[in-house]
Structure formats: C-alpha cells, structure tokens
Amino acid sequence: MKINQLMKNYVHREHKERVYGRYHASEIGSIMGGWKKPEDFFKPNKIELKGCKMILVGCAMEDQLTKIFKYNKVDCKTQLKRVIKIDEEISIVVKPDYIFDDFIIETKFPFSEIGDEVPDRYKAQLECEHRAFKKKVYLGVLTSPFDLRLLPYKESDKLWQEIQEVLKVYHKKVKK
Secondary structure (H helix, E strand, O other): OOOOHHHHHOOOOOOOOOOOEEEEHHHHHHHHHHHOOHHOOOOOOOHHHHHHHHHHHHHHHHHHHHHHHOOOOOOEEEOOOOOEEEEOOOOEEEEEOOOOOOOEEEEEEOOOOOOOOOOOHHHHHHHHHHHOOOOOOEEEEEEOOEEEEEEOOOOOHHHHHHHHHHHHHHHHHHHH
C-alpha cells in the first residue's frame, strides 16, 4: 500500500466537468492573480502530493471544527450553496464553510503565518460570500495546536466591481 498515492486519489476523487460560465468563489483570487489560466479552465486540476497533503490537513481541521460545533449544538449551516448571476452567461458559485444567522466563517489552514488582517489572496472569495449571503464575513484561521482565530473581512464595492470586470474578460478568453 502506497499511502501517498491513496492521499492523492482521495483529494482527486471528485472531478466534475466544468460548466462554461460557472466559476467558483474559491478560484476567483487565482483568476484575478493570473494563476488560473483561461486555457486550463476545462482541464482537471491535478494537485501535486505536497498540495494534496496540505488540503487534507485543512479538511481534517475543518471536520474537527464541525464536530465541535455539532457537539455544542451551535446553530449553523455548512457548505450552503448560492449562485450569483453576473450576467446572462456568467455566474459565481459560493459555498461558505459555516453560515450563522448574522455572519459567515470561511476557514483556512495556512501553512504560513497570517497577521491580524485578511491576506489579499482570500479577499475575492470572502467578497463573493458577502455578496451572496448579505452577511458579515470572517476569515477563520485554523492553527495548530487546534485554535480558530477570526479575522473580520471589510466588504469592498471597489473589489466587487473588479471581480466582475476581471471575470468578464476571463470568460471571453475561456470562450475562445
């Protein structure tokens, strides 16, 4: 048994065919940063072993936090999906980790130190979550030993406009 291959198989277990014009909030930052190329939009996202291991640690941390919330009967929903229509062809799929009555927590388990402010790389996703649910959004930074630190996200009309503009340009390139 090769544990590394088992881990990669698990992370890559669900490959859904991409739908033209349907973008995930979690990938908007990569699109805006130029890391997610239009020509690769329909290709399966194959993650290297180190990335798979990092994803698995984050999933394990999030699973444990969910168990803690359930045990303590905390009233929240998980992974509730909403779709934001940008125009006739473009939509953003948003699925925050934890949705409470008046706020959202999007968890991350970063492998580098995060200060007291939301890093730029997460802002587009958090902005989309705010727009989809009309709630205050927090970045929930999971750390080891197990802890959850909440960093408030400040919504931004400027960033929301930029997200829409960048997506429209990206969408046209995917269309080609």
